[in-house]
Amino acid sequence: MAGMTTASATVGRPPSLADDDRKALILQAAETVFDSLGYGDATMEEVARACGMAKKTVYKFFPDKASLFGALVDSHDVAVIDSRAATGEEQSEVRLIRLLEDVAAAILSPRQITLTRLVIAESIKYPELAQRFYRDCVEKTMSHVAQALASDPSLRLPPGLDNKTFADMLVSTLLGSIHLRALMLNLSREALEEELRGRVPLVMDLIVRSLPAR
Amino acid sequence: MAGMTTASATVGRPPSLADDDRKALILQAAETVFDSLGYGDATMEEVARACGMAKKTVYKFFPDKASLFGALVDSHDVAVIDSRAATGEEQSEVRLIRLLEDVAAAILSPRQITLTRLVIAESIKYPELAQRFYRDCVEKTMSHVAQALASDPSLRLPPGLDNKTFADMLVSTLLGSIHLRALMLNLSREALEEELRGRVPLVMDLIVRSLPAR
Known part of the structure; x- marks a missing residue:
């Protein structure tokens, strides 16, 4: 065309x-x-x-x-997450790594960083804008992750921890200060991806593999 | 006076x-x-x-x-952290919990949230402002945490994980989406503290207590 x-x-x-x-x-x-x-x-x-x-x-x-x-806001990148996470079969750990990579890539995509920065900047003057963004973007993304975790029978959470909170902690640990730096320091896509690559195995080691024995 | x-x-x-x-x-x-x-x-x-x-x-x-x-930026709340973390004697776990609480309280204090929001909002127009804030506020806070972790002989990190990255992951897991909500949704100090209180024990359970046997 x-x-x-x-x-x-x-x-x-x-x-x-x-x-x-x-x-x-x-x-x-x-x-x-x-x-x-x-x-x-x-x-x-x-x-x-x-x-x-x-x-x-x-x-x-x-x-x-x-x-x-x-x-x-509606045109944001959450869609990317479903598509890859849905392809079953592989090992549960491989699927989880893929999910983490996809979620991080969506949150750190140039468009999503621009929207997030904009919403934070205008949140005092336009609180209803921020509420809408938080509900339609951030919460929706976290729900996707929580659902994916819930549908993985090999993943056992410690008592007192629900899937939603675990999803929040997992994604936060993965992003760490990378998210803040993306919002503040206008890093290139390459720099962000490089940092993320090093982060996924650490999250798997530190959190996922140390969950109660399966 | x-x-x-x-x-x-x-x-x-x-x-x-x-x-x-x-x-x-x-x-x-x-x-x-x-x-x-x-x-x-x-x-x-x-x-x-x-x-x-x-x-x-x-x-x-x-x-x-x-x-x-x-x-x-220089008048920010990092100072709060040293004072309480320095009182030795107590058990290492109690000290770590206190450190986490102090760091989270400093990052989520009304002044620090206002500064952070401001820097993110102006980061495209004033990149040197954002770099200064990131270096003098965020990195300094993380260094404090990393130093406190390094000085705790009972804390053994998995191979390949340095104190600085561990500090980043620990603080990020603790804050989770609470930081983003503080920046976007203008939550009250009470609401933030309530959320944080529930978070510290989860971080201890999920990460700290599952570190390699001491």
């Missing part, structure tokens, strides 16, 4: 696809605008300019700035 | 004490102004107004906004 932007090609293209393409372009522009101006100073005009569309078009898809931000 | 603000009392007061009081008031005002306006929009004028001093007085102590922010 790339390059087919002549008038005749556009006429033959189903409108739903064009709508999705447009939405994706608007969201991409919104992410850039929010990141550079902050949520408070960003305007729908600025977003329209950044994606080269008429303001009217942007408003057609997103009635206001809050719904635009909501769509940005 | 409180209430002794008549002219005669001020004359007899050593100037160094008055200077320290003034500095403390300016820093307090700066914290409020930075928090509500963000670092970028805050001005020395605004800080002077917030503490009811002449702009000239503020400039006497802090030549510019960057040095004001630097002083704010």
Whole structure:
């Protein structure tokens, strides 16, 4: 489809696809605008300019700035996690390592770091924004991990520890100060991945393999 | 000393004490102004107004906004940690629990959360600010914990794990999503402390007590 932007090609293209393409372009522009101006100073005009569309078009898809931000939150990377974690068969330990890698990669992805930084920055002025992000992004990710842990019969938690808390502790240990550094120091994707690679075996050694005997 | 603000009392007061009081008031005002306006929009004028001093007085102590922010970073809560962790004698486990509680309380203190949120918010525009904060606050805190761990002869780490990484993992597991929630959801001090109380025994069970036999 790339390059087919002549008038005749556009006429033959189903409108739903064009709508999705447009939405994706608007969201991409919104992410850039929010990141550079902050949520408070960003305007729908600025977003329209950044994606080269008429303001009217942007408003057609997103009635206001809050719904635009909501769509940005909804488009986050949790989806990546399910796909790989679901492929059964392998050993439980291999699956768990994969799950940890996927969750960390999703939390540390450039888009997710941008959104997280933005929400923290605006959390005093726009608390409802932060609540929505926490519920729809952070909690959803943790629930995925907790579900994956619960469905692993070989994983026995110490008494008093539920899957949700264990998921939280596991992901936190894995990320450690890497998350804070990603939010503060604008590290490259490569630097983050390098740090993470060293971290997964440590979490397995320190926490998972020392759980009560299976 | 409180209430002794008549002219005669001020004359007899050593100037160094008055200077320290003034500095403390300016820093307090700066914290409020930075928090509500963000670092970028805050001005020395605004800080002077917030503490009811002449702009000239503020400039006497802090030549510019960057040095004001630097002083704010330097006044953070790491000091709290040493004092209690240093009282020897008790059992190693009791000392470690106390250290964890102190570090978590320092990281989650209202001032530290405000500073951290501010630095994350401004990290794209002011990367040197974020680097300074990370080095002078976060790394210093982690070094304190790593030193305390190193000085505990009963604590044996698994091979391949150094004290610094272990400190990072321990503190991260303890804080978990509580830190992110403190940054995003503006939780009350009581709510944070309540969550933390439940967390310390879990970290001891899951990580510390499962270390290689002593």
